[in-house]
Each structure stands twice: as structure tokens, then as C-alpha cells.
Amino acid sequence: DIQVTQSPSSLSASVGDRVTITCRASQVIADGLSWYHQKQGQAPTLLIYSASTLQSGVPSRFSGSGSGTDFTLTISSLQPEDVATYYCLQDYTTPLTFGGGTKVEI
């Protein structure tokens, strides 16, 4: 199975800050990585797929980069509504595997 290591596990930042979350896969997964956020009490929501493609309707302050084994999610200017837990998912091959999550607070 491909392991996905996500860091940090939590972070606190101010409104307007640039925030970066990283995921590292234990094997090369090309661009087979997607990003989600999950607000309290809600289902996860897709933000980015294929490592860097913004899902329709997602604000442009979210961006993804990387390929191979190292990937990054960036929020260019943190907003209050971005408080959530963020997960990466390798969907390159089964079994699909999630990162451990990053709790973002303000």
C-alpha cells in the first residue's frame, strides 16, 4: 500500500496569511493526488484534483502543486471560512489512502 504522510498535523494562522500544507507519498504517484477540506460536522469537499486542478466553484486562493512523491496545498490568503481540517488523498492506485489531516485554525 502507498502511505501518505501529511504535515503539519495542525496550524494556527492569521486572516490574510499564506498557508502551506504538504503531503509525501511513499512511492511515485505521478499527479494522482487530491485535496479536501472538512468543516466541523460536514462531509469532506473536493478542492483540488490531479495535484493542481482547481475543482469548479472553489475559490482561487486555493492552489495545489507537485508531482511524483511531494505535493503542496497553498491557501494564498487565509479567510475565516477556511477553518477546517484538510486531507490529501492518493488516488493513483488502490487501496486509496488519505493523509492524516491538518487542522487549520485562526
Added chain:
Amino acid sequence: QVQLQESGPGLVKPSGTLSLTCVVSGGSISASNWWSWVRQPPGKGLEWIGEIYHSGNTHYNPSLKSRVTISVDKSKNQFSVKLTSVTAADTAVYYCARVGATTGIDPWGQGTLVTVSS
């Protein structure tokens, strides 16, 4: 707009079988997608359980493979999961979702909490 809705018992006894169904609306389950189950224990992260194609082909998480079965009913536009020999460790919110070939998991159902307790 495809929507998914989980249903099933919210309480299952230890050693029993957890059974959930996901109804797909706004689109056909026979479209070129995989259909997946994901779970989340209270306060913890996400775990992929497995997926099914409309043809009946399946992939399962090796950690659950001996206990899980995912099936599809094209006539009802729904798919289901069964997990046998449950313990308290299987207590979780269970989500159904659509998996794109290269487009991530979207959309997700709202999730349903299943508690394993006597």
C-alpha cells in the same frame, strides 16, 4: 447534479453485520465512475473502505477485505456495503461517494453515524 444519500441502521451489535445503502440521484450509477465507501471514526481521520464499478468489479482496503462486501443494484441506482463481525472499532461516520478516474472523490453523501454497541 449527482447527489448521494446513505441509509441504514445507526446501531449494530458487536459481532453483527453493518449494512448500509447509498442511493444515487441526478445521474446514473452506470456512468463511467467508481462508487466508494469511506469511513471516519469519531475525532479521527478518513479511511477508504472500497469501491465498485457498475459492472460489479470491486476493490477493497486490504485491512477490511476479509469482512467487507460492496454490491451494486443498477435497477435501483444504488450501491451497498456490508461489514461483518463488527466491533467497537467499526464505530464511525460512513460516507458514500463517487470516484472520478482522475478527478478525485466528488460528490460525497452527508454521512451516517453507525455505532457498534450492545
